[in-house]
Amino acid sequence: MKPFLDEEFLLQTPTAQKLYHAFAEKLPIIDYHNHLPPDQVAGNINFKNITQVWLYGDHYKWRAMRTNGIKEDFITGGKSDYEKFKKWAETVPYTMRNPLYVWTHLELRRYFDIHDLLSIKTAQSIYDNATAKLQTPEFSVQGLLQKMNVETICTTDDPTDDLHFHQQLKNEGGTVKMLPAFRADKAMNPDDLEVLNAYIDQLESVTNTSIASYEAYLSALKSRHDYFAENGCSVSDHGLEQIYAEDYTEEEIKNIFEKIRAKNSISYSENLKFRSALLFQFAIWDHEKGWVQQYHLGALRNNNARMLKQLGPDTGWDSIGDFSQARQLSKFLNRLDAEDRLAKTIIYNLNPADNELIATMVGNYNDGSVAGKVQFGSAWWFLDQKDGMTKQINALSNMGLLSKFVGMLTDSRSFLSFPRHEYFRRLLCNLFGKDVENGELPNDLELIGKIISDICYHNAKNYFNF
Known part of the structure; x- marks a missing residue:
């Protein structure tokens, strides 16, 4: 295997x-x-957190969240960035065999060297880890492209x-x-x-x-x-x-x-x-x-x-x-x-x-x-x-x-x-x-x-x- x-x-x-x-x-x-x-x-901005760089404007993820029964407040609405991220983390295990499952974990690995599987259990640690890195110069927009x-x-x-x-x-x-x-x-x-x-x-x-x-x-x-x-x-x-x-x-x-x-x-x-x-x-x-x-x-x-x-x-x-x-x-x-x-x-x-x-x-x-x-x-x-x-x-x-x-x-x-x-x-x-x-x-x-x-x-x- x-x-x-x-x-x-x-x-x-x-x-x-x-x-x-x-x-x-x-x-x-x-x-x-x-x-x-x-x-x-x-x-060459630095995003404030992973939600902003990952979930804002990504209608691929939005469609999956809606299909998983997530209310719009947690997708494009007024909930906090972390609340939105948690709802995405809750959805990810149910995206298996959709390319989103592979893309999600490929992106976590290639950009942030995060190898944990994203779920509601790992949401907090992954959010904190990725968000902390996004504040550093090498994780600016141009830094992400350079990676x-x-x-x-x-x-x-x-x-x-x-x-x-x-x-x-x-x-x-x-x-x-x-x-x-x-x-x-x-x-x-x-x-x-x-x-x-x-x-x-x-x-x-x-x-x-x-x-x-x-x-x-x-x-x-x-x-x-x-x-x-x-x-x-x-x-x-x-x-x-x-x-x-x-x-x-x-x-x-x-x-x-x-x-x-x-x-x-x-x-x-x-x-x-x-x-x-x-x-x-x-x-x-x-x-x-x-x-x-x-x-x-x-x-x-x-x-x-x-x-x-x-x-x-x-x-x-x-x-x-x-x-x-x-x-x-x-x-x-x-x-x-x-x-x-x-x-x-x-x-x-x-x-x-x-x-x-x-x-x-x-x-x-x-x-x-x-x-x-x-x-x-x-x-x-x-x-x-x-x-x-x-x-x-x-x-x-x-x-x-x-x-x-x-x-x-x-x-x-x-x-x-x-x-x-x-x-x-x-x-x-x-x-x-x-x-x-x-x-x-x-x-x-x-x-x-x-x-x-x-x-x-x-x-x-x-x-x-x-």
């Missing part, structure tokens, strides 16, 4: 163990998509953000490079015209312009795209149910924008055309600047209307959706490719039923100009666990070139989530190791080791040009 989380965790063969320790374990981390708060990175050998992070930033904290960190220097990513989803969402108009008003203020026409809107957004580029941005991102690629004319979009500014209702067809026009325009700008564009597809968000009203978005009420992806994605990529305006592109898929769809779709637009130009992105959100990662890796292996894959990211709001890279690397080495020992791949550890180190680090380094 193997010990829990021992040195060879997930590495089920001697070959897997050799591959991991020789070629993956010590590589730096490029985390090219996450939701870390730039102000906390630039300020995990993080080289570069890309945050997720709205076009109206001033990027002050990215500038601050660049000027002051730090142990990690922090770059912005341009995420303009709010700018193309006309579902709530009051909200969109308030956003356009904010964009007016940021750009010191008047936005009364679609041309003025594009000009203001383009100025922010340019501003992001001036501040080191080379990555964009969208979180969408599906790609929007409706046919439209420029005149139609101008008229739709006038309706939006007048707060006159628009039809469902007009909604889709407006989204399609802006999504295409953003892709054009990305190509002009040589950026990498990312599309996260398939989440059905904010399912619980009552809790959305009470707590707002991104609080744990989202799920996998069953949207039709193929035709619109093909149409969108094909239009860009036909005009020679298709930037390097990563497609992330949330519905495992669409893995093979995405794996084959990206191959349609890899034209030899760049290795792995169009990528099937890493297993995302609900799928960034053992089964989901394995299925994504296998689909990409069977239908594309896993060797050109740009690897793992955290997509997280937590500074304690970086052992997920270790989790991914171990799983990757285990899959290759099994194939070698089964005689399905040659016993050439240097060749396979290079592929593994490329997937874990070098492919991303070259693809993003960080």
Whole structure:
């Protein structure tokens, strides 16, 4: 019987163990998509306790606590940080076989050298131990990133953000490079015209312009795209149910924008055309600047209307959706490719039923100009666990070139989530190791080791040009 989380965790063969320790374990981390708060990175803050760094904003844990019958006061409500931590500790033993159980203990070990299993019995000692360490300089935000050998992070930033904290960190220097990513989803969402108009008003203020026409809107957004580029941005991102690629004319979009500014209702067809026009325009700008564009597809968000009203978005009420992806994605990529305006592109898929769809779709637009130009992105959100990662890796292996894959990211709001890279690397080495020992791949550890180190680090380094 193997010990829990021992040195060879997930590495089920001697070959897997050799591959991991020789070629993956010590590589730096490029985390090219996450939701870390730039102000906390630039300020290099120390969290007051483990609850603040571990439970604030982590809707993975919140969902588990709710399922365990924990009241909202102990999750996002007004209870003390220690009371919230105790409720998480009470929940953890019931998360067995959920990746949260492994992640929780992996994080306690890698950051705090705490090997006790978290439960209500150990809650006080673990809370006190971790909290005491968090007060020391080496456990500041940048210290936590340094512990995990993080080289570069890309945050997720709205076009109206001033990027002050990215500038601050660049000027002051730090142990990690922090770059912005341009995420303009709010700018193309006309579902709530009051909200969109308030956003356009904010964009007016940021750009010191008047936005009364679609041309003025594009000009203001383009100025922010340019501003992001001036501040080191080379990555964009969208979180969408599906790609929007409706046919439209420029005149139609101008008229739709006038309706939006007048707060006159628009039809469902007009909604889709407006989204399609802006999504295409953003892709054009990305190509002009040589950026990498990312599309996260398939989440059905904010399912619980009552809790959305009470707590707002991104609080744990989202799920996998069953949207039709193929035709619109093909149409969108094909239009860009036909005009020679298709930037390097990563497609992330949330519905495992669409893995093979995405794996084959990206191959349609890899034209030899760049290795792995169009990528099937890493297993995302609900799928960034053992089964989901394995299925994504296998689909990409069977239908594309896993060797050109740009690897793992955290997509997280937590500074304690970086052992997920270790989790991914171990799983990757285990899959290759099994194939070698089964005689399905040659016993050439240097060749396979290079592929593994490329997937874990070098492919991303070259693809993003960080």
